[in-house]
Amino acid sequence: MQGPSILPLALENISLQHEGLPILDRINMLVARQRTTVVLGPNGAGKSMVLKVAHGLISPDAGHVRWSNLSGAKAQTRQAMVFQKPVLLNRSVLSNIVHAVRLQGIDKAAAVHRAHMALERVGLGDLAGRRARSLSGGEQQRLTFARAWARDPEVLFLDEPTASLDPAAGWGIEEIIVELRREGRTVILSTHDLAMARRLADDLVFLHRGRALEAGAAATLLTAPRTAELEAFLKGELRW
């Protein structure tokens, strides 16, 4: 990771509506450096929207996204996002990564080198020449991680990255996330998977019906929830 840090990230009073219905309601959130922040909540809570607003894919109707001293556009070059459903270009495994790296203005030879290194790290080194879309679901998701990794981001947004994978593939992805964290990258992860949150989270933001009901250290919130909603969610009794 090169250059000054773009963190901390602050979401201030973020509100978002869709067709008149509130999706996010005055969300406040602070993300510190080199932490894994998990945005936890049931389906439809607005977790993906929080990540997309923070990453700059969606403009909020109200509120601000602040990245240290940088503007959103400059800060975006230091971020990467992995989506729940892998979106891969109709080309080879290697070309998918090279394309992503070259968008950073890096020359082709360096991009190819980075792509090979990233593929090795996620265990896809032997599949560089294969068509990306012919990979299995787990391999495709690993490829999206390799693509993100090759761009050397300081901040990684992971939108339910294991939601559509079998347990074995999910474990493989979690190992990659742990490795990314070990390198000092900051991870912001959305999930409804409580066990995953327990394994990975340093900090936690609990979302319910578009509102951030609780935020703080994961170890504290997961053992001593302050709201009835989080308590019910931890017991698997929360109705959405």
Place this chain on the structure above:
Amino acid sequence: MTDIAAGFAAAFQLLLSFDAGLWEIIALSLEVNLAAVFLSCLIGLPLGGALAVYRFRGRKALIILINALMGLPPVVVGLMIYLMLSRSGPLGSLNILFTPGAMIIAQAILVTPIVTALTRQITEALWLDYREQLTSLGSSRMRAIPTLLWDGRAALFTAVLAGFGRAAAEVGAVIIVGGNIAHHTRTMTTAIALETGRGNLALALGLGIVLVTLAILLNTAAWMVRERSMPEAALLGVDR
């Protein structure tokens, strides 16, 4: 029936004997058609891609207009080009009326809306899938256009073939602006019309056979391109 059988026999004889007159017409037709399709692609592919990714006032009206232009009557186009290029017309000084150049312009005007409209449709569907991922990677809309065109190349090849089909089958416009002059502007379609009128069915049928064979060959090539670029569909047994 006897006339038709005799016509086919004579046609094959002409083709197999490499009749110079016949092959001259075939060569000019291909030259005009391919040049017109090339021009249409130069305009239609980026324009269709831009219509897919950009949002601006009047976009819907422009799409409707381009879709409507797909059904442009060739004789009307021919007449308009004739008036423009005739000695008293605004482009009369170019002095290209009754030349292959005028025929290329006329066919390009007929083919461009087809290539543009189909490109817009194909790339817009891709853009819906790719938009968030490409934006996340820092790709501008302008930069996304070549990505979409490359990834949609198999479907776009079919769009280009549709354009070529329009050009190859066209007779009304080229006969007006080309004049069907022997050894100069006589194409397969105009020659078929002329020779049928003269009762020279062998030559007319020979040209017809070449036209149909060309269509089959091009569609076979299109099929092979799709097979190569979408092997995962074959793997899954997806009906294309």
